[in-house]
Amino acid sequence: MTPANAPDISVARSHSAKRLSIIDAAARVFCREGFAGANIDLIAAEAGVSRQTIYNHHGDKENLLVAxxxxxxxxxxxxxxxxLATFPDKPVDLEADLTAFAVRLNQNCLCNRDGKFLRKLLQTEGERYPELFAGWREHGPAKTWAALAARFARLAHAGWLDIDDPDVAARQFLALVNADLQMAMIFGDNLSEEQLHTAAANAVRTFLRAFGRARAIAG
Known part of the structure; x- marks a missing residue:
């Protein structure tokens, strides 16, 4: 890297950091105030930037929520x-391995900060402004379902599961994994390791009763 290139890299990093600061501040304000109660001045103050900077980046409040x-x-x-890269494609004990996977899925994707942000936004604004969440519908759960379905299909092919429709199995697995946590998440509770493991164990046990072959259940 030559000295002549350094300013350009510094500017790019500064621009990226400012963009992420605006996004994170907007997420906090939208969650706290709701879409109707949020305004650009509040978001600018939270992000530590000028309101004009936000308009320059996103144009208006609707575009900012989409972003x-x-x-x-x-x-x-x-x-x-x-x-998903840790999914048990070659399980030793399918119930134990799927339970550990379900715990990781909840910890990494549902109970982390971004999962909480998105869940709150969907709960409060999804019905009123469905068009602003069109990108989430297209690029969010559908991708997860498809990728998980492919992994369940491989387990079925290997003789671990009895599945007619892997897409249905994937959606039902995710629904079961989240089922015992829904009430706590609605109220913003911090979930313990024990709660996460118990929810995952209950989900996997029920899932295998529906889709597990004899050796998977016995194993």
Whole structure:
């Protein structure tokens, strides 16, 4: 890297840091105040930038919320696919291995800061402003379902599961994994390791009763 290039890199890093600061500040304000109660001045103050900077980056409040949802969805997807890389494709004890995987899925993707942000935004604003969450619908859960379905299909092919439709199995697995945590998450509780493990164990046990073959259940 030559000295002549250094200013350009510094400017790019500064621009990226400012953009992320605005996104994170906007997510906090939207969650705290709701979309109707939030305004650009509040977000600018939270981000430590001028209101004009936000207008220059995003144009208006609607575009800013879309940008927040897109950024948070991308970050969650990155965590999801990192966690999917640990899926037990060649299980030793399918119930134990799937339970450990379910715990990681909840820890990394549902109970982390981005998961909490997105869940709160969807709960408070999704029904009123569905068009602002179109990107999440297209690029969020659908990608997770498809990737998880492919992994369940491989387990079925290897004789561990009895599945007619891997897509249905994937959606039901995720629903079961989240089921025992829903009430606590609605109220913003901090979940303990024990709660996460118990929820995962209950989910996997129920899932295998529906989809497990004899050797998976016995194992």
């Amino acid at each position: 927040v949802v897109r950024e948070v969805t991308e970050r969650i997807n990155a965590e999801v696919f990192d966690t």
